[in-house]
Amino acid sequence: RAVGGSGALTEAMIARLQRDGAELTLGDAVTSLVRRSHGWTTRTASGREIDSRIVVAGCHIVTTLDLLEAGGHDSAQIARWRSTIRVGPGIGTAVRLATDALPMYPSADRIEDGTHGLALLVRDRSQLRLAHGHALAGDLPPTPAVLGMSFSALDPTIAPPGQHQISLWSQWHPHTLADGRQWRSNVPGERSLAEFEADRIVAELDRYAPGFAASVLDRFVQSPPDIERELGLIGGNIMHLDMSLDQMMMWRPHPQLAGHRVPGADRLYLTGASTHPGGGVTAASGRSAARIAIADARAARRRTFFGRKRE
Ligand SMILES: Cc1cc2nc3c(=O)[nH]c(=O)nc-3n(C[C@H](O)[C@H](O)[C@H](O)COP(=O)(O)OP(=O)(O)OC[C@H]3O[C@@H](n4cnc5c(N)ncnc54)[C@H](O)[C@@H]3O)c2cc1C
Known part of the structure; x- marks a missing residue:
């Protein structure tokens, strides 16, 4: 399921998502991300609660941190990340x-x-x-x-x-x-x-x-x-964050949040301009985040399978 703002999704992208069985909702902003034993509950502005095994967050990293905080994630940790991530003054x-x-x-x-x-x-x-x-x-x-x-x-x-x-x-x-x-x-x-x-x-x-x-x-x-x-x-800032060397590659958006993951928020994956390789319409970060999420899901299935065999 994809939940989003009013971003410009082309008709071709929408058709592709629907062909793959996706359900798309626009104009219903996410208000919090709550960690549960089964995965995540995503709450939206219209009052919906969506349960899922994983969440891939493509919005600005500062927005994702706000959503985690609203969902009860460690506020002190989030404040530390927020204070070192540099958005920049706007570029054009x-x-x-x-x-x-x-x-x-x-x-x-x-x-x-x-x-x-x-x-x-x-x-x-x-x-x-x-x-x-x-x-x-x-x-x-x-x-x-x-x-x-x-x-x-x-x-x-x-x-x-x-x-x-x-x-x-x-x-x-x-x-x-x-x-x-x-x-x-x-x-x-x-x-x-x-x-x-x-x-x-x-x-x-x-x-x-x-x-x-x-x-x-x-x-x-x-x-x-x-x-x-x-x-x-x-x-x-159209690139989400300053595209300066100290915020690129394994430092984007922050050394602890690089690799498309958030410590302490298992099965939440980060993508978009806030992550490596940064802003621009390249789709590269989406590909990386998807590969990591798929590899994790496969590893979890293997663990379940071999765990059952041992029993
Ligand atoms: C005027 C302009 C010119 C540009 N020119 C170029 C160019 O020539 N070449 C180039 O490569 N790049 C260009 N860019 C930059 C490029 O468009 C961006 O870097 C890129 O679109 C970022 O994509 P993204 O998906 O990571 O993030 P975004 O496009 O920022 O998408 C994030 C999405 O998250 C949604 N969202 C935010 N909060 C929530 C919430 N709470 N719940 C649900 N959804 C939420 C937003 O509505 C948005 O749709 C330009 C950008 C602008 C604005």
Whole structure:
């Protein structure tokens, strides 16, 4: 059984899960994970209680720790893990655009060279270092480091004929600004910081592809707090946790929680961006967690079988 928020599961994934006999429930958040002698009881916001032999948790590790604590797991231990896991300050702002043209980069020999891949629009490393340093200090990047993605150039079916869908991802933008400014204004009619920042991001692409800004028909802006609120990504960090060396591999999300297991919470398996190899759409951590869960189940069956034989 899969229980989840309103994440984007593609139709193909849903069909595959159902073919394999899965039961899927969306929009019913898990509220606690309770260890029982038979395995786990998962409680949800709608009041359901689901019993299972194992649980594979794909949400943020901090969320999983909250769910364990709500289910009666050792609070002191959870507080120790929580205090050393570094989420990071949030890493970017997304601007999704509807346009009537693709960006035309004069520096690209062919249109496809600029639109059939990721276009990282930075002049040099110092621009990246400045943007990163400002974000660490809780400030906006002096010049946004923009990544341009022209998805409709690769798949025209995602936009109406003659139009395009362009996504811009800009790093680094802190979730919380040191000077107290808010990303979204509470004053009706006042333009928010998120919208100003989106203007700067579009203008930055326009510097590399002159005329692009005039092709924008509509846009949807997601600042780090928007990403946190809409997608449950704590701190707006799309990788769940800082992808720094001290939190990668056997240190992700924490040395004691690596290996997709939680000490003292037998048959709970961790997966997703909070675990090795981190964020991004690779499915690698899901494969590892599944292999470990299957190996454990086989070992348990063997123990039962040989135990019975000895009796
Ligand atoms: C704007 C943006 C641009 C990105 N660009 C790229 C890119 O170009 N390339 C790339 O590789 N990656 C990109 N990423 C990152 C990538 O999407 C993520 O790292 C990846 O989706 C993480 O997947 P996940 O399944 O581990 O976690 P998530 O996608 O965070 O999924 C966790 C799920 O758990 C659910 N959940 C949370 N709490 C509960 C609860 N209590 N009960 C039940 N369910 C719960 C959430 O609703 C969510 O569906 C981007 C992300 C964003 C937001």
